[in-house]
Amino acid sequence: MTAYIIRRLLYLIPIVMGVLLVTFCLFTLVGGDISQQIAGKNADAETIAEIRHEYGFDKPLFLAWDSQFLAHFKKAFTFNFGRALDREKIGEKIFRGVGPSLALTVPMFFGTLVISISFALIVAFLRGTVWDHIIVFLCVAGVSIPYLSFILFGQYYFAYKLDWFPIFYD
Known part of the structure; x- marks a missing residue:
């Protein structure tokens, strides 16, 4: 029974990683420019650049150690869900x-x-x-x-x- 429980817990790792990958792709690749949505329609380029830097949208999506996906992965496992559009913590x-x-x-x-x-x-x-x-x-x-x-x-x-x-x- 212990081996079964350990095996099931090990299956949990790729499942959670897959769910995180799918949700990350859906929110990042499909949603358009999130920093533009946060800043508003009439925001200037400097404000959008500040928002991109603040939220980490200026980093690469996947292929780096400081990529957006790895930051998303780390935040999910530490239960740090970030801030909502009204700047309040989602947690x-x-x-x-x-x-x-x-x-x-x-x-x-x-x-x-x-x-x-x-x-x-x-x-x-x-x-x-x-x-x-x-x-x-x-x-x-x-x-x-x-x-x-x-x-x-x-x-x-x-x-x-x-x-x-x-x-x-x-």
Whole structure:
């Protein structure tokens, strides 16, 4: 079992490197000039050059030890996600959102657990009956619905209609 766990952890390294490479390529090569977007449409060349230097966009993409990809790789493994466009640290924004997210996720997890175990016991008790087939059909239909639709429905109902929490967190 220990060898299996070690082997799976070693598989994690190329997978994470591949995900980092794909996200780096998507954000760097597809998005256009990021420094121009940060500076704005009417920015002069000096401001754009300062932003490129500040964010490291003036460095080569891949083929150097101080390349943008290696800096991206190092920052990802040290959990330094940089700064957002409003100059606030992204890690702090994520940390502020952890509380509200957990306040929704933990109760929903335990509620889903109770409902799932209840349905499983009912189906096991009523095995082979019409109710067994109906409950199994409803469970399969519920699993087939994308989670995003549950999230959107939950936001609409609990945040917008009932006003229990903010729809988005600043």
